[in-house]
Amino acid sequence: xxxxxxxxxxxxxxxxxxxxxxxxxxxxxxxxxxxxxxxxxxxxxxxxxxxxxxxxxxxxxxxxxxxxxxxxxxxxxxxxxxxxxxxxxxxxxxxxxxxxxxxxxxxxxxxx
Amino acid sequence: xxxxxxxxxxxxxxxxxxxxxxxxxxxxxxxxxxxxxxxxxxxxxxxxxxxxxxxxxxxxxxxxxxxxxxxxxxxxxxxxxxxxxxxxxxxxxxxxxxxxxxxxxxxxxxx
Numbered sequence: 001x002x003x004x005x006x007x008x009x010x011x012x013x014x015x016x017x018x019x020x021x022x023x024x025x026x027x028x029x030x031x032x033x034x035x036x037x038x039x040x041x042x043x044x045x046x047x048x049x050x051x052x053x054x055x056x057x058x059x060x061x062x063x064x065x066x067x068x069x070x071x072x073x074x075x076x077x078x079x080x081x082x083x084x085x086x087x088x089x090x091x092x093x094x095x096x097x098x099x100x101x102x103x104x105x106x107x108x109x110x111x112x
Numbered sequence: 113x114x115x116x117x118x119x120x121x122x123x124x125x126x127x128x129x130x131x132x133x134x135x136x137x138x139x140x141x142x143x144x145x146x147x148x149x150x151x152x153x154x155x156x157x158x159x160x161x162x163x164x165x166x167x168x169x170x171x172x173x174x175x176x177x178x179x180x181x182x183x184x185x186x187x188x189x190x191x192x193x194x195x196x197x198x199x200x201x202x203x204x205x206x207x208x209x210x211x212x213x214x215x216x217x218x219x220x221x222x223x
Contacts, residue, residue: 038155041201041217042214042216042217043116043147043203043205043214043215043216043217044155044203044214046210046211046212046213049210049211087155093210094209094210095210095211095212096143096207096208096209096210096211096212097143097207097209098160098168099145099157099160099168099170100145100147100155101157102154102155102156103154104154105154
């Protein structure tokens with residue numbers, strides 16, 4: 001599994017855009033990048049997955065440069081309810097079919 | 113929207129006692145998982161289950177742990193003789209293909 005590195009914590013204010021970057025220098029050709037979100041006292045929740053360029057859904061956008069050695073999760077106009085831990089995972093596309101290895105994640109604190 | 117459910121939400125037990133944590137995965141899912149998270153630490157994989165057998169397990173999942181899918185809906189985790197260090201949040205997850213859907217967790221407190 002490719003090792004990932006992401007900031008331990010980030011602070012933001014309501015209404016701002018938040019970008020969380022994850023480094024994965026040893027990503028393999030077949031690997032996808034997947035982000036999960038975990039609210040306090042809840043289980044993780046899938047947010048978004050991508051392979052290259054840009055992916056957008058109703059929750060977030062994922063930007064992946066051409067070399068794929070990093071990726072950036074972008075949360076537009078965060079609210080207090082976006083306070084959570086965000087995990088970057090790298091592996092095959094069907095993450096539902098294998099054990100997930102969570103790192104320490106990035107703890108995002110959104111202030112009013 | 114379908115969801116994974118877990119019972120109980122909180123279980124308190126004495127060291128050495130057996131506990132069974134229960135999960136009802138999403139009905140058409142084929143892959144089932146247990147994870148745990150000790151307070152303030154990472155989410156750790158315990159075991160995965162597919163086609164009525166364990167498909168993968170971590171070093172944490174030793175002989176004290178077992179899993180079972182006793183019927184078409186439930187998926188259970190049994191800890192035979194609990195230790196203080198088993199105190200954690202236990203999450204069940206199920207999946208079909210791309211993403212894992214996690215339950216709300218059972219907080220296990222071993223005294």
